[in-house]
Amino acid sequence: MKEKVNISEISYSSGKVKIVGIGEVAMGKDGEVLVAISLGSCVAVVIYDEKRKIAGMAHVMLPSRSKEEIPLERIGRYADTAVSFIVSSLLGMGSKISDLRAKIAGGACMFKFIQDIRPIGERNVESVKRELRRWNIPIMGEDVLGDYGRSVEFYVGDFRMVVKTKYGRRVIR
Amino acid sequence: MKKEGIKELFKDALREIMSIAVGKATNSLTDFLGKLTVLEISSISLIKVEKLPKLVSNPEEVLSVLTFRLRGDIGGYLLLISKTDEMKKLAKYAITKYLGERDYDEEFEESAIREIGNIFCSSFCTAIGEFMGFMVRSEPGEYSVDMAGAVLNSLAPIFEQMEILYAIRTKVKVEGEKISMEVLYLPDRNALRKIARVIRGVNR
Numbered sequence: 001m002k003e004k005v006n007i008s009e010i011s012y013s014s015g016k017v018k019i020v021g022i023g024e025v026a027m028g029k030d031g032e033v034l035v036a037i038s039l040g041s042c043v044a045v046v047i048y049d050e051k052r053k054i055a056g057m058a059h060v061m062l063p064s065r066s067k068e069e070i071p072l073e074r075i076g077r078y079a080d081t082a083v084s085f086i087v088s089s090l091l092g093m094g095s096k097i098s099d100l101r102a103k104i105a106g107g108a109c110m111f112k113f114i115q116d117i118r119p120i121g122e123r124n125v126e127s128v129k130r131e132l133r134r135w136n137i138p139i140m141g142e143d144v145l146g147d148y149g150r151s152v153e154f155y156v157g158d159f160r161m162v163v164k165t166k167y168g169r170r171v172i173r
Numbered sequence: 174m175k176k177e178g179i180k181e182l183f184k185d186a187l188r189e190i191m192s193i194a195v196g197k198a199t200n201s202l203t204d205f206l207g208k209l210t211v212l213e214i215s216s217i218s219l220i221k222v223e224k225l226p227k228l229v230s231n232p233e234e235v236l237s238v239l240t241f242r243l244r245g246d247i248g249g250y251l252l253l254i255s256k257t258d259e260m261k262k263l264a265k266y267a268i269t270k271y272l273g274e275r276d277y278d279e280e281f282e283e284s285a286i287r288e289i290g291n292i293f294c295s296s297f298c299t300a301i302g303e304f305m306g307f308m309v310r311s312e313p314g315e316y317s318v319d320m321a322g323a324v325l326n327s328l329a330p331i332f333e334q335m336e337i338l339y340a341i342r343t344k345v346k347v348e349g350e351k352i353s354m355e356v357l358y359l360p361d362r363n364a365l366r367k368i369a370r371v372i373r374g375v376n377r
Contacts (some may be wrong), residue, residue: 113313
């Protein structure tokens with residue numbers, strides 16, 4: 001469903017909003033909104049627990065880490081470490097794997113000239129999906145690939161993902 | 174000289190190179206458009222790769238962005254960012270100058286915008302090449318009308334290994350008009366290394 005409304009329901013400066021920058025991870029609870037602004041090739045992956053109304057969002061920049069050891073602050077940068085980190089955090093907060101669900105958005109290819117390798121956005125999406133499969137976490141909704149930017153809001157209370165693009169606003173329920 | 178002093182000297186040199194290159198590109202643009210374009214003083218920010226989208230004041234704002242990959246001795250990316258209506262006005266100047274008053278469609282307008290970018294970027298590369306003694310060339314640019322932050326977001330993985338980026342920027346304005354274009358150069362690691370060697374007087 002695409003609505004021709006290009007405004008947000010929330011103010012990004014509100015205390016209930018957590019902005020998740022490139023390579024960052026944030027956890028949220030009922031009433032909070034996790035936001036990733038202006039994704040290009042990056043992917044926002046949200047893993048949430050419907051029973052406990054808790055969630056985590058990562059703003060993934062690359063499919064996988066190049067080194068085995070990475071500093072903690074870069075854990076959200078790579079699909080493999082980001083998904084594991086969110087899952088571990090949710091388990092630590094009392095979730096069970098069987099209660100976890102995911103929604104993802106992003107992974108665009110904004111430049112046609114970078115065609116000497118497979119587009120990074122496509123590889124990011126593929127890697128995030130692979131990691132979610134590895135944990136047996138079903139993807140309940142997605143808005144991925146294409147050639148346009150996206151901003152993503154995830155409402156932890158009702159698990160809505162709102163994707164804003166230059167074309168309008170799409171709600172993934 | 175202390176490390177901080179060297180860093181400041183390096184930044185001054187980068188600013189100077191940017192001013193020379195954009196100065197030459199601005200002259201070419203003036204010739205091409207038949208409108209006097211002027212540039213502002215360059216500035217440099219050192220930013221973490223994760224903060225790339227914050228180089229624009231509102232990353233969600235839909236703007237016109239021309240992106241060029243530079244290759245040769247000096248690599249990196251050159252971006253020309255402007256409000257879309259202002260970019261369209263530049264295209265109109267060029268079309269009117271060469272073809273007179275006429276109707277044109279979006280495709281024609283877009284190709285004029287790309288041409289403006291190509292002229293600007295190739296002059297930029299020539300100026301750096303002449304000034305530094307390097308061979309610099311650009312690939313055909315990418316034109317996006319989208320969230321400017323998303324374009325910058327897509328450059329972040331390319332610079333992943335650098336961690337800290339030098340963002341050198343300036344603004345080009347059409348004199349007497351409300352038209353401006355942000356010029357942003359993101360040199361890659363190799364470019365920074367080569368420029369540093371030239372500044373230190375080491376062989377190229």
